[in-house]
Amino acid sequence: MKTGKVAVILSNPDQSKHLETARMTVAGLELDLVNLRSEKYADQTSRIPTIEFGTPEEDALRRDFTINSLFYNINTRAVEDFTGKGLEDLLEHRTIRTPLPAEDTFRDDPLRVLRAIRFGARFGFKLDSGLEAAAASKPTV
Numbered sequence: 808m809k810t811g812k813v814a815v816i817l818s819n820p821d822q823s824k825h826l827e828t829a830r831m832t833v834a835g836l837e838l839d840l841v842n843l844r845s846e847k848y849a850d851q852t853s854r855i856p857t858i859e860f861g862t863p864e865e866d867a868l869r870r871d872f873t874i875n876s877l878f879y880n881i882n883t884r885a886v887e888d889f890t891g892k893g894l895e896d897l898l899e900h901r902t903i904r905t906p907l908p909a910e911d912t913f914r915d916d917p918l919r920v921l922r923a924i925r926f927g928a929r930f931g932f933k934l935d936s937g938l939e940a941a942a943a944s945k946p947t948v
Contacts, residue, residue, distance in 0.1 A: 827841075828841050843863055844859060844865070845859050845865040845866070845869060856915070867889035868906045871923075872905060873897075873904045874893055874932075875893075876889065892906070900933075901932045901933065902933055902934070905937075910944070913941050924942075
């Protein structure tokens with residue numbers, strides 16, 4: 808197996824890059840490798856979270872959508888679904904859903920509303936009714 812370049816992208820909080828990321832190309836695929844993490848937002852007006860090392864479950868729950876919260880365990884060669892809905896949403900229902908209440912997810916980062924719409928349109932997924940309601944509601948600050 809041929810391995811290409813390996814690089815480290817340093818953290819740069821001024822550009823909302825709070826983590827160092829390792830990037831490498833393996834068998835023609837570009838891979839970004841980051842630590843598992845948890846995020847906490849200082850208040851409801853900040854899009855910049857405080858980041859700490861976290862567990863796989865904490866990392867999955869901080870993700871924008873259940874389909875983006877799936878992990879592939881290279882040791883067991885199995886997909887791990889810490890939200891309990893990611894595989895079902897991806898394979899059976901083709902649904903965009905947030906791991907936590909959609910209102911909380913969108914309050915943390917309002918751009919996730921646009922990501923949900925873009926993902927749904929691009930991949931032919933429907934939006935979960937709770938996600939739609941949260942996206943249509945007036946934000947509470």
